[in-house]
Amino acid sequence: MKIGLVIPNSPGYSETFFISKIKGLQERGFDVRLYCQYKKGDFNLCPIVCSPKVISNPFLQGWYFLKAFLLLLPYLPTIVRYSNLERKAGTGLIQLLKKTYLNAHLLKAKLDWVHYGFATQAIGSENVAKAIGAKMAVSFRGFDIAIYPLKHPGCYNLLWEQVDKVHTISDGLLDKAYKMRLPQSVPVEKIMPAIDVNFFSCPSKSMALEHNQALKPTEPVRFLTVGRLHWKKGYVLMLEALAILKKKGIPFTYTIVGSGSKKERERIAFAALQLGIKEDVIFAGTLNREQVKKEYAKATIYLQYSISEGFCNAILEAQSMKNLCIVSNAEGLAENVLHGETGWVVPKLHPKLLAEQIEQVIKLSEEEKIQLTEYAADRVKNELSIEKQQAEFAAFYS
Amino acid sequence: MQKPLKIIIFDGSFKTTAFINRLVTGLAQQHQVYVLGFNESLAKPIEKVTYVSLGSNQNKFKLAITSLKQAMRQGSIRGLLTILKKLVRGDKKHLQQQNLTWTLKKINPDIIHLQWPSTIPWFEHVLLEQKIPVVLSQRGYHNNVRPFVDTDNFDYLQQWYPKIAGFHSVSKAMAINGDKIWNSLNKIDRVVYTGLVIDEISFKKGFTITSPLQLLSIGRPHWKKGYDYALQACKLLKETNIAFQYTIIGGAGDEELQFLIHEFGLQSCVKLENRLPQEIVFKQMKQASLLLMPSLEEGLPNVLVEAMAVGLPVLSTDCGGVSELITHAKEGWLIPIRNPNAIVDSIIDFTKLPQEQIEAVRLAARKKAEQQHSEEMMVAGMEKLYKKVMRVQKSIRSPKANISLF
Missing domain, CATH: 3.40.50.2000 (Glycogen Phosphorylase B;)
Structure with missing residues (x-):
């Protein structure tokens, strides 16, 4: 044919x-x-x-x-x-x-x-x-x-x-x-x-455990988003949520992997500046597959608070890499992440709700985090493989 | 009568913006004003102003003709050969740069006034020579956003600012931002507010709040205008059951705004309009109840001054130089940036205000626009800046000159 x-x-x-x-x-x-x-x-x-x-x-x-x-x-x-x-x-x-x-x-x-x-x-x-x-x-x-x-x-x-x-x-x-x-x-x-689940995989549970060490109150939470710099990805909303956390004294770093137009990059960077979190945001730019994998490995919470999103492969990769995933309910995201089972789905365009959800996730016990990330990775492997x-x-x- | 100056105004285009045109019109009454640009013609040129083409950006053939004409005027075979070589290579930027050099040589201006920092690269050779004083306007995005989010841009400006003879800032806030890039005891920086021909703008008498409430925003759909926050506020306003219509003049066709309108179910109460001629904008201002300016950053927005002159009450975010124009509840109302709830609360409060209070604010706003933003003041302020810059430049060249004059 x-x-x-x-x-x-x-x-x-x-x-x-x-x-x-x-x-x-x-x-x-x-x-x-x-x-x-x-x-x-x-x-x-x-x-x-x-x-x-x-x-x-x-x-x-x-x-x-x-x-x-x-x-x-x-x-x-x-x-x-x-x-x-x-x-x-x-x-x-x-x-x-x-x-x-x-x-x-x-x-x-x-x-x-x-x-x-x-x-x-x-x-x-x-x-x-x-x-x-x-x-x-x-x-x-x-x-x-x-x-x-x-x-x-x-x-x-x-x-x-x-x-x-x-x-x-x-x-x-x-x-x-x-x-x-x-x-x-x-x-x-x-x-x-x-996605290629063999490539995007955590070698062992201990690595997941190691990730979650960063969720201790004294360590900065390592947030990550992978995607082009575009308004539909909701970066400014994520920064607004993170600014709320900063005001509450929760230390973090937020890495953004991806590139976009100069205008969009300036929009996001200026939001970080005005919201007082410029020093906490890292623009990693475009990275190759190996480098992106390393970013997943370093991250503890993966954020994808898009305004509009068909499905999003990056979230599959993040789940496969045993990141805790918090996403919006834009179009296909609630099918990608099952709320409460493989991550969390927050109504879009509500940065306060996103901040609340992040706080709740940080407060979860280690067992709960591991159980959820393991299940998410298994689901991707079994249901969303190439x-x-x-x-x-x-x-x-x- | 003072000797007229030869002033070059440069923003890269003949057309420029409405506010630069007002400055050019005012200056041309007393001085020889040249507008240089990468165009070939202008539909409505300003009287008494000389327009000099540096070669078209759009049409390669016209660029070639302009470049050859410039070369012929030089009367040098070498110049002609240089141009021919660049034409063969299709080296547009260098052709235009060469045309600029010859134009400057021919005009021999007293002062060059650059309208945006993005135009500095064209004048690096002038700045290095330090023969013709260059004034730079600090107006908006290129001064209060880009340098602070783009390290390369910040470094570039920091390198060239010390070579600029004088700065014009559209607001005190803008001057403070400029100082973050470079400051010195000898820095000349004059705040000259935007100017309008206020007498030509009639003040609306007998204001009443319309039903449904007519909200108006005016400006291009750039993220710094904060229209996404205004639309979030509209969603909240709709939930309060207050009937309203929100129009964004200049917002037509923007993908993000269209998406948000659809997402929030605001199709029946929000309208994105194309850009409109000034007289129609004034007409719309007179039909509206409140001008909403949800910007994240501004220099000193002309649209606010115009609305205040027309008698349209204004609700604006407190950003950039806005507080130099509006004292909260005196000439308008101020709200924090990035805060849809504050926008809604202020709109609701506005609808509950007694008529006399709104009238008092409208009158105070008109008075402020008249006192702070007349065209005469803008032109006089700019002339003072030019003359100060020239005096200082002269004194640097001949240190024995009496500099106590300024």
């Missing part, structure tokens, strides 16, 4: 989700190829087809346009089918030409499934799968469902009409899609993200 995966660019080897999905499908005999805007780095896991170029030079763009249409001539029946579908959907002639050009790489493909890695990727390509005689799948990943449609109401109306199957990483996102009129009749498969995810994706297309 031939699967065409449409994503913005070829994934880096640290991008577990797509890499493990591709490997898993290949191991099960699927022919996978990527359809991207551009190829990044030395990716060679599967063939990549890049989309036609869009450039500002009108002369060169004209040449690319002409070349793309000439190369589409052998696929005339597909183009006619595509044009008919687009005209039926009310697309004007100019728009049709643009869409044909932008989808030229896909219109030449011979696939059984066209799978859009994010719902936003499918916008403007809704009729492509049908035109080439393939089935169409789309993944709900977070931003595409929770944020993008607020700025572009009705952007998925055509997608909902054409999609054959939906993959969601959480029920929270699916609920949002239903509220945006995704028909209940469209088949849906929930496949949660997975092997399980790979098998689920293979079943998705069958």
Whole structure:
């Protein structure tokens, strides 16, 4: 079976989700190829087809346009089918030409499934799968469902009409899609993200014990968050909660692993300054996999108090590394962390509640902490492993 | 009559901001004002002001033409070759830098006034030479946020501030922030408040609180404006069953604000508007009940001064230079930063105030705007700063000169 995966660019080897999905499908005999805007780095896991170029030079763009249409001539029946579908959907002639050009790489493909890695990727390509005689799948990943449609109401109306199957990483996102009129009749498969549990693992219980030593009142609590610096991650809210703890005399350090725009970094750093915790916050920047693992190993409490979050792989890694995890109830987080069983889920946008929850966690007995982190790590290992995810994706297309 | 000065105003663009334009307009009445920028033309140029292009940022062809014209004016083959070499390399920044050097040589200004610290890199050679005095405005984010969260930026400013002849600060608070970067007994730093043509702003008579309560904020959707806290406050306000409409002019299209409005269920009572022309903003101010400014940091916000001049009561966070404009409950109301509960409580308190008390605050606010923020005062203040800087510069060059004049 031939699967065409449409994503913005070829994934880096640290991008577990797509890499493990591709490997898993290949191991099960699927022919996978990527359809991207551009190829990044030395990716060679599967063939990549890049989309036609869009450039500002009108002369060169004209040449690319002409070349793309000439190369589409052998696929005339597909183009006619595509044009008919687009005209039926009310697309004007100019728009049709643009869409044909932008989808030229896909219109030449011979696939059984066209799978859009994010719902936003499918916008403007809704009729492509049908035109080439393939089935169409789309993944709900977070931003595409929770944020993008607020700025572009009705952007998925055509997608909902054409999609054959939906993959969601959480029920929270699916609920949002239903509220945006995704028909209940469209088949849906929930496949949660997975991590490499063999890599992100604590060698022994003693290490977990060692972690929890830091929760003694005299030692600073070592908080950690891994994620890009973006407003939706709720960093300022976490700092507000930590500032409350500081006022109560609870010593801590807070390490943020990840990078982002200068504007967002300044926002977080300025909040730390105004809240009087500048000296307690460490911006570790972007780290490689090994370094991130070391940060998990050093941390005692992992915080992910996001405003919006599809699922979040970092929390899986933190649980696997036996960190005590406190998260918000944004979209898929309450499915990632089970409140009171594998961590704690706090209503989002309430830094005071977050501070209260942190205090309660600090006060837990050592046994309670160990019991919870062990259970969390076991759950990730058994229910959110890459092997399980790979098998689920293979079943998705069958 | 005093000899007019040759003043270069630089913020990188011809268009600049409304408040820099007001300064340029005022200065151009008495002086030769040059605005340099990386544009080619301006739709509505200010009268008596000379605009000099340093080469377009947007159009490579226009940049090439401007650069070649500049080179031809020099009348030197070497200059022409230099430009041609840079054109071939596509070296935009160096072309613009070369154009700036030639422009400065041609104008030979008495003073260069940089509007933002981010423009310093263009004038490093001028600062190193110490021939033309450079004045730097300390206005906002680049002075009171970035240096304190970005060590490289702080170090850079600390390196160049001693070479700047004089500073203009938009508020006393801003001057204090500037001193944290660099201070010296000889530092010239003058607080010159923003100026408005107050006579052209009519004061709204017969104010009453509208129902639903019309709340208004004005400004770009930058995080430092604190609109996320204002929206949290709106959520709390909605829970009190007070009917209100909150409009953020300039907030349209912001992803975070849209998300929060949706999240808090505020779609029916919060509106994000596009940027609007000044006259329409004034009209909206006259229809509103309260201006809300939830900022986390400010220099001295023009929008507060404008609202006070119009007669719109103002509720602002106590940040930056705001307390130099508003004494709590006298010319408006102050609240702490990052505190949605304080915003809600103050809004509720405002709705319960007797009419006479609101009227007294409105009148006091207008008076404060008139007394502290006239355009004449701004221009005169800036002229004094320029002249002081030039006198000191002159005395440094000729130590025997009588410096008791200042």
